[in-house]
Amino acid sequence: MQKFEKFSGLVAPLDRANVDTDAIIPKQFLKSIKRSGFGPYAFDEWRYLDHGEPGMDCSTRPLNKDFVLNQARYQGAQVLLARENFGCGSSREHAPWALDDYGFRVVIAPSFADIFFNNCFKNGMLPIKLAADKVDELFKAVEAKNGFALAVDLVQQTLTTPDGVVYKFEVDEFRKHCLLNGLDDIGLTLQHKADISSFETKHRASQPWLFA
Amino acid sequence: MNTQTLYDKLWNSHLVRTEADGTSLIYIDRHLVHEVTSPQAFEGMRMAHRKPWRVGSILAVPDHNVPTKNLAAGITDPISRLQVETLDANCAELGITEFKMGDIRQGVVHVMGPEQGATLPGMTVVCGDSHTSTHGAFGALAHGIGTSEVEHVMATQCLVAKKSKTMLVKVDGKLGHGVTSKDIALEVIGMIGTAGGTGYAIEFGGDTIRGLSMEGRMTLCNMAIEAGARAGMVAADEVTFEYIKGRPFAPQASQWDAAVTYWRTLHSDAGAKFDTTITLDAAKIKPQVTWGTSPEMVLPVDGIVPDPAKMADPVKRSDTERALQYMGLKANTPITEIKIDKVFIGSCTNGRIEDMRAAAAVAKGGKVAASVMLAMVVPGSGLVKAQAEKEGLDKIFIAAGFEWRDPGCSMCLAMNDDRLSSGERCASTSNRNFEGRQGQGGRTHLVSPAMAAAAALAGHFVDVSKQ
Numbered sequence A: 001m002q003k004f005e006k007f008s009g010l011v012a013p014l015d016r017a018n019v020d021t022d023a024i025i026p027k028q029f030l031k032s033i034k035r036s037g038f039g040p041y042a043f044d045e046w047r048y049l050d051h052g053e054p055g056m057d058c059s060t061r062p063l064n065k066d067f068v069l070n071q072a073r074y075q076g077a078q079v080l081l082a083r084e085n086f087g088c089g090s091s092r093e094h095a096p097w098a099l100d101d102y103g104f105r106v107v108i109a110p111s112f113a114d115i116f117f118n119n120c121f122k123n124g125m126l127p128i129k130l131a132a133d134k135v136d137e138l139f140k141a142v143e144a145k146n147g148f149a150l151a152v153d154l155v156q157q158t159l160t161t162p163d164g165v166v167y168k169f170e171v172d173e174f175r176k177h178c179l180l181n182g183l184d185d186i187g188l189t190l191q192h193k194a195d196i197s198s199f200e201t202k203h204r205a206s207q208p209w210l211f212a
Numbered sequence B: 001m002n003t004q005t006l007y008d009k010l011w012n013s014h015l016v017r018t019e020a021d022g023t024s025l026i027y028i029d030r031h032l033v034h035e036v037t038s039p040q041a042f043e044g045m046r047m048a049h050r051k052p053w054r055v056g057s058i059l060a061v062p063d064h065n066v067p068t069k070n071l072a073a074g075i076t077d078p079i080s081r082l083q084v085e086t087l088d089a090n091c092a093e094l095g096i097t098e099f100k101m102g103d104i105r106q107g108v109v110h111v112m113g114p115e116q117g118a119t120l121p122g123m124t125v126v127c128g129d130s131h132t133s134t135h136g137a138f139g140a141l142a143h144g145i146g147t148s149e150v151e152h153v154m155a156t157q158c159l160v161a162k163k164s165k166t167m168l169v170k171v172d173g174k175l176g177h178g179v180t181s182k183d184i185a186l187e188v189i190g191m192i193g194t195a196g197g198t199g200y201a202i203e204f205g206g207d208t209i210r211g212l213s214m215e216g217r218m219t220l221c222n223m224a225i226e227a228g229a230r231a232g233m234v235a236a237d238e239v240t241f242e243y244i245k246g247r248p249f250a251p252q253a254s255q256w257d258a259a260v261t262y263w264r265t266l267h268s269d270a271g272a273k274f275d276t277t278i279t280l281d282a283a284k285i286k287p288q289v290t291w292g293t294s295p296e297m298v299l300p301v302d303g304i305v306p307d308p309a310k311m312a313d314p315v316k317r318s319d320t321e322r323a324l325q326y327m328g329l330k331a332n333t334p335i336t337e338i339k340i341d342k343v344f345i346g347s348c349t350n351g352r353i354e355d356m357r358a359a360a361a362v363a364k365g366g367k368v369a370a371s372v373m374l375a376m377v378v379p380g381s382g383l384v385k386a387q388a389e390k391e392g393l394d395k396i397f398i399a400a401g402f403e404w405r406d407p408g409c410s411m412c413l414a415m416n417d418d419r420l421s422s423g424e425r426c427a428s429t430s431n432r433n434f435e436g437r438q439g440q441g442g443r444t445h446l447v448s449p450a451m452a453a454a455a456a457l458a459g460h461f462v463d464v465s466k467q
Ligand code: SF4
Pocket: B063, B064, B108, B109, B110, B129, B131, B347, B348, B349, B408, B409, B412, B413, B430, B431
């Protein structure tokens, strides 16, 4: 996994609550057996005026000019600002894959759905929970200033605006460690192979029917 | 002695190790796999030269892409077909048990697992699918995981997790005529919202829940994820044991008594503390219908579509406006005046035999309204289909003008050919009414099987509790 380093990224505001994973990546794209290439289809139904299907060349598709990510000022955004309960719905990891492939490395929202939140970390992305009033402030600030970028510093756990306003955020210590070092979960867990095996032996003895 | 919730018991009995910050390794007993969220996990394993830790814990089935008619012709969409073939190949290579297309045991993964006895009380169950919460109905700790976690569980038999908070949803009293566990689920989601259960494991308790069949409990736990909770659960009891007994993956006769003795301990202790408790009076719950694009946008069937002009909260107002616009609905319309174009009865929420029976009981002797273009019944598995046919339910549906299909996820998410066209309105027994869920531009109203069947006959929503 790629290490998460300090960066400064353009912010795109998606002013809707309960953005679900079907919206982030519609189901027809779930038919892929690959992990990459979902970026052009992120938010497909909102982003394009026609119906998207896997394999389509998106560069020639009619864009929905009203959709925020299609606005010139948000091209190249790396930080997505969103509302409550972002990423609700299915467990599809295609959702963070699509956001990642699009270029987003950070999603900021007052709250996230659990599975989506988890899936972000597994893909080197950082979901940040900020209080609703802080998120509101950011929406206003982004709106007010063309090219509004946030400096994201995971080590310090801060977001810094162009005007120097600093927002502190919380992050789980273990997840932070994994992101900063680009650690692979499976490798980490397998360091505890002996623990798993001895648990399994006991478990098998007490509930043999689970191992039939 | 410390009192424990059911969740505590399940968590503690699977804890392999815990780090200082609470991050834990949880041992997984059962890993269910389907074609959509697994190919990248198998690929990852192969690239890292890893083998599954315990092949016997894995059970695979294709469901999302499976066609529900003309099965013999196979899958026509080459991309869908490749996904199913990839699952077949991965399972064959690793020796994983798979119920392939055409096998009578094939079906929606959350119908198939319990039906095979592959979900047992006291287990930890995972699947790369959010509706894995369904299996909690057996007194198991079950939740959906992402593809990276699918790979992680295959490789290590463990999940990295932190303990959730606990919520008790306690339902007491007698459910009214025509009111089902689907209505309880939607009522709860309407109360606490789609994020109300985020961070929680929900236990459903109370005498109403004790009185539910396993099918009813599964419907309820299935919808826990729509309330934001990764896991839903119901304590195991005689109803549970009776359901499991004799199923292919159930404990052998020689181990049965020991298993049941253990399973009897799988309930929250008297006085156990929950972080949050919600109580409902079953007698007050009416049949529910969603009107918007999130399961929390739900009303009793005798309600009227909300009016954004009356909402103070600006975020809520704009969400409501957007939902009404997408749904093509006017504020203040009575729910019973909403006309539908299609009906879908099926899915992992309501595709079990009891659901088929409830819908057939309403459909019996009736006729699908002329204004309804398509009313389809999709059993959750080949075995559900066979049982329904044994009971003659297929004949009732067909005589009433419903289509009787082969098992699969079908129009629950419209990955196969079953889908809504833009602007079409559907009464659906599935679990998500998100924009585009049943087809781009499609409009979904979530209801119980009886409500869906009644809507099919009337051409609009009707209150089955009054029939
Ligand atoms: S029936 Fe619907 S919700 Fe259930 S597993 Fe299939 S697609 Fe998912």
